[in-house]
Amino acid sequence: MSRGGYGGGGSGGGYGFGLGRLLIFLLVIATIFGLVGAVY
Incomplete structure (x- = not known):
């Protein structure tokens, strides 16, 4: 779980996208x- 970070707050490393950032993107x-x- 060090690459994802989509569902969480974006602190998981890797991409670092949070759900809010993904929606804005x-x-x-x-x-x-x-x-x-x-x-x-």
Whole structure:
């Protein structure tokens, strides 16, 4: 369990993503794809 860190607070090393950071990352990706889709 030294690589994951997705479900926890992000202190598990490896990627270090918390659940909040993962949701924010997905929101940013969705926004970027939305803008690209609006342009094209």
